[in-house]
Amino acid sequence: MQTSAFYGEMEVMENDVYDVIGVGIGPFNLGLAALLEPVTEIKSLFIEQKTKFEWHPGLLIAGSSIQVPFLADLVTMAEPCSQFSFLSYLKAKSRLYQFYFWEEFHIPRREYNHYCQWVAEHLSSCCFGQRVQAISWQEESQLFEVEIKDVKHNTSLIYHCKNLVLGVGSAPQIPACFQDIKSEHIFHSAEFLHRREIPRKSKSVTVIGSGQSAAEIFYELLQEQENYQYEINWCTRSSGFLPMEYSKLGLEHFSPDYIHYFYSLSPQKRDDLIKKQDLLYKGISISTISKIYDLLYERSVADNYPNIKLISGVEVKEVETINNRYRLSYRHSHQDEPFSHETDCIILATGYRHAIPDCIANIRDLMQWDEKGRYQVNFDYHLGLTKDIPNRIFVQNAELHTHGVGAPDLGLGCYRNSVIINTLTGKTVYPVKRQNVFQQFGIAA
Incomplete structure (x- = not known):
């Protein structure tokens, strides 16, 4: 008792x-x-x-x-x-x-x-x-x-x-250049619905990131663009707005079999491998990409190209506050050239940290x-x-x-x-199997 x-x-x-x-x-x-x-x-x-x-x-x-x-x-x-x-x-x-x-x-x-x-x-x-x-x-x-x-x-x-x-x-990941700026007009994607009215009242909105959250927010903003007449910028340091790996054999990485293989590697090899696997768990669903493209195509009929800008390969290096707006300074990773623009609202779809x-x-x-x-x-x-x-x-x-x-x-x-x-x-309450997929990860011992 x-x-x-x-x-x-x-x-x-x-x-x-x-x-x-x-x-x-x-x-x-x-x-x-x-x-x-x-x-x-x-x-x-x-x-x-x-x-x-x-x-x-x-x-x-x-x-x-x-x-x-x-x-x-x-x-x-x-x-x-x-x-x-x-x-x-x-x-x-x-x-x-x-x-x-x-x-x-x-x-x-x-x-x-x-x-x-x-x-x-x-x-x-x-x-x-x-x-x-x-x-x-x-x-x-x-x-x-x-x-x-x-x-x-x-x-x-x-x-x-x-x-x-x-x-x-996990907790929202905020890039270093934004951490000292306190403004309700700069927020993480995790707060999007709670701050929904801020982009609606802005003349220019910038989404940073290229994962699923960034894509969903961009699509939501795009659907309302004709009502609120804002400019939308979608920028990412990734090499493109790419789909998440969703092939059937690719999905087998999300299995107990792959866990056994990955855990057997050295810590250094694990870290090296994780860096190359972003699109296994960080990309955009193909259906979301399709919805975005379909809407962009529809909006561009009769020379009415929507007021948007999609740029990949650019990383934010500096943020300045200028007359209640924000100037974002980037550098393009391939061209090694600077790029900047001003915006009223910044939505950071920059992922999470553990x-x-x-x-x-x-x-x-x-x-x-x-x-x-x-x-x-x-x-x-x-x-x-x-x-x-x-x-x-x-x-x-x-x-x-x-x-x-x-x-x-x-x-x-x-x-x-x-x-x-x-x-x-100390016993098997829920059985777990070692072999669950068709492919073999690594060389069998």
């Missing part, structure tokens, strides 16, 4: 030791919570500071879809019969026939978000509106102590657990780090530790440098969670 005691303003939950506490509730930790629901021997708790599940809310643009098939939901690739599958969600919402007649494989991003919210509402292990303040290691009890702030009630709690899963997600949460400050010395300051991640997703203890710290989507391009892929979330659950229980 759970009891509690108060020390100052801190409520300590006594006799309530969790087998695992998850920090952050994004799709990956939510999937872990869902797959752990029927595993009665594991007592789990998942904590999120947001008041409800939200998956990139600033990019839930109408008409946008996730870039993986609906089978890459929270549970299906591990347990197709789970009550938390996307098909179960459709049945619960009386949408199975509509989905059946729709005949699409890639679902709307907004519906994926709503599906995740539905799952979260059915999991008692998921606690929203609570922020993990600090985590410490208790040598005497051989437990992690997790200090939590209840955002809504402004109270504090302390929990104890044997293992941790860090699933804090964040190391502040709450682990007290246990950083317990973790092993590589020479570049990254987590040392073992094959089964737990971190290398400096103490010989049975407790583990697992990571979600923080192992691109050790496990390869599949780390952020929703389709491999179930595989990673299966490995984590099997490791926690």
Whole structure:
């Protein structure tokens, strides 16, 4: 039975030791919570500071879809019969026939978000509106102590657990030349819908980046251009506005087989290889490119060429504020020539960086780090530790440098969670296969 005691303003939950506490509730930790629901021997708790599940809310643009098939939901690739599958969600919402007649494989991003919210509402292990303040290691009890702030009630709690899963997600990546400029007219693509009126009131809008988010924002701006009469500039340092690799054999890189191969390589070879694989996970979907081109073609009929400029191979080197506008200075990577223009609004679709949460400050010395300051991640997703203890710290989507391009892929979330659950229980709860694809990565031993 759970009891509690108060020390100052801190409520300590006594006799309530969790087998695992998850920090952050994004799709990956939510999937872990869902797959752990029927595993009665594991007592789990998942904590999120947001008041409800939200998956990139600033990019839930109408008409946008996730870039993986609906089978890459929270549970299906591990347990197709789970009550938390996307098909179960459709049945619960009386949408199975509509989905059946729709005949699409890639679902709307907004519906994926709503599906995740539905799952979260059915999991008692998921606690929203609570922020993990600090985590410490208790040598005497051989437990992690997790200090939590209840955002809504402004109270504090302390929990104890044997293992941790860090699933804090990533943070927007802001190029260095923009970091010292504070302006509501310069923002990351993650804030697009929250700041939708700013580009609408601008005479000139510039989108920087060439991934899926940049393309979706450009298309959204293009659709409204005739109403608001702004100029649109789309600039990227990439060599072109190129499609993501989506051939069937190319997709086999997002498999447990490739993870085994990639992990077997030396750290230097892994880093070199990742640099060459951008289009496996950073490009634009072919359907989005087609929609953009089709609209540009339609708008250019009868010599009415739209007021746009698309330039690749240019990197922003300097940003100046001039009379409430911004002058962007670039250099073209191939021609080695300067280029500049002025704009009123800048949308940075410049990707994300993997964040190391502040709450682990007290246990950083317990973790092993590589020479570049990254987590040392073992094959089964737990971190290398400096103490010989049975407790583990697992990571979600923080192992691109050790496990390869599949780390952020929703389709491999179930595989990673299966490995984590099997490791926690010491048995095969969710079977994982070594051979899943047709091709062979590397030379067989």
